Amino acid sequence: MAGVLESFFWIIICIHVVSLVLAQDRDQFLHYNFSQADLHLDGMANIDDGRLHLTNNTTKSTGHAFNKTPMQFTASSSFSTEFVFAMLPLQGDGQGMAFVVSPTKDLRYAGAATSDLGIFNKTNDNKTENHILAIELDTNDSSESFDKSGNHVGIDINSIVSVEYANASYFNDTQGKNITLSLASGKSILIWIDYDGIKKLLNVTLAPVPTPKPVSPLFSRSIKPRVPLLSRSINLSEIFNETMYVGFSGSTGTVKSDQYILGWSFKKGGQAESLDISKILDPPNRPPPPLPPTSRSKDSKNIIIISVTVTSIAFLLILGGILYFYKNKKYAEVLEQWENEYSPQRFSFKNLYKATRGFRENRLLGAGGFGKVYKGELPSGTQIAVKRVYHDAEQGMTQYVAEIASMGRLRHKNLVQLLGYCRRKGELLLVYDYMPNGSLDDYLFNRNKLKDLSWSQRLNIIKGVASALLYLHEEWEQVVLHRDIKASNILLDADLNGRLGDFGLARFHDRGENLQATRVVGTIGYMAPELTAMGVATTKTDVYAFGSFILEVVCGRRPVEPDRPPEQMLLLKWVATCGRRDTLMDIVDSKLGDFKAEEAKLLLKLGMLCSQSNPESRPSMRDVIKYLEGNATIPSISFDTAGFGMPNISNETITQMTTTSSSANFSFEDVTILFGGR
Structure with a gap:
């Protein structure tokens, strides 16, 4: 017995030691070759032959690189970091870079690409909720610069305006004085x-480089430290x-400018x-700079050589001009002045063209009336989905792009993340996170392609979509109406976590705003009665569509299936019939x-x-979450009070719609075109 206790004691000690070592590894690291570092990269940032390359010769753009481990x-945490950087100016001095401590590693939409070091913009600058510390290395000498020097180091707290800054310099021991240091000299610093x-x-x-590390006044008590360039009392807690x-x-x-990080050491809690x-x-x-021209020889051979050279150069210039104009036309975009504020979310068409291998057919993920969706891969290795949406005119484009920018700021684990957009004449390209398992619709109805989902997986997907809708309706800064919830958009x-996507019909409203009647859009079987009758979409119309979605997932069939017997064509009415007969499990x-019968019965009633x-009479999405988590009991309902979105539609109408559509998912416009509509 004593031996068993002794073994158990040593096991506990070993586990504790291992956990301390792992925790220490998370709190410190040392990088020389960044291709082996576990970094989150976005924007222009990439690994260039082992170097961390933050920015390149692209104008009006950003690059971010963060350690993936938080x-x-x-309140008493200390930290110390040391890194070597180099900025190579390609034109002017660039905008500069910064070391950043941030509550998020995703700053793609926080910083304006034209300034603010890719961290802040006009809407979030000087906000306490930023929780950001930045040490800026600013080379911006434009009139827009907030600080008074075009070559300075600054301490930024939640704002691009430094709380303290100083011209870049170092103390030279030989000369016994501070020497100015050019940040954008191309040299290692x-x-x-x-x-x-x-x-x-x-x-x-x-x-x-290679000046040895000065003695830090923070981590040394015996040697007289060198005075730092910047010293500031700050309570970072x-x-x-x-x-x-x-x-x-x-x-x-x-x-x-090209901005490089060539080596990086960090430790929390020590030197x-x-x-x-x-x-x-x-x-x-x-x-290297071009060689100076040689003096012209009078020799006839040299004249011939020069003539041939000039002719060849002229030919190459003409050829280059033709290729230049061809490429410009090939990658031509539409970019207007008002779009500059959305530039961090704008992708170049050239980059999207390369990411999708020229929009090849073997990269096609899906197609429909909206256009086509292609799989792509950015230079950083991030996989994306690019949707090409065709549009006719510029009318309303300003508002549409503004709503795209708002969608890009939505953050929820059960939403498909919109990364950005690109505009060309006649088309709009939307860039999303790539979802490797496709749509829920494929899993439910394409039996030849994918395996069946288990009951626990279906329940998890329903809960995930409910959580996303609660975020859109109540937890974001505006009320977002999705208006097209269905299995093919999950x-x-x-x-195999469910993520709500396709915000093509979504609308954004300020809280308390009166909602106006709008064009009736959606899919038959998911549209609430009041939507088709009055054209007013509210959060309760989304709740109605979510109810149809629940029935779709539990029953494994679409809300409208004309091939079934008349009494079973409409899923909602068939569930109501079975509910009255107490045969819901059928x-x-x-x-x-x-599957768990009680859970299935709960979902069908919900x-x-x-x-x-x-x-x-419909619940809010907050109430729906309570019912799904078992924190509240679903109230008793009458199966006769549920209503199909188009109460007067006949079985003959449904059958006729089937013959004119390639899918059982019809938009409301299908009805208005076929039968005169509203």
């Missing part, structure tokens, strides 16, 4: 950033969330390990093996509750 910061969580003191120091990410942000505006300068990769060499990620999808004719 760190826990408490060292920077040390130290924060003492006890003293609430932040120090920043610069030096050219009042700024940080508990969970933060560390990384870099850079941007270009009308001028551009970061000093970088070994011998392991630091040199910044890429810039092309995409599945790698873990309509659960026959493809399901094991689907009918959401499908009530009277909008006031």
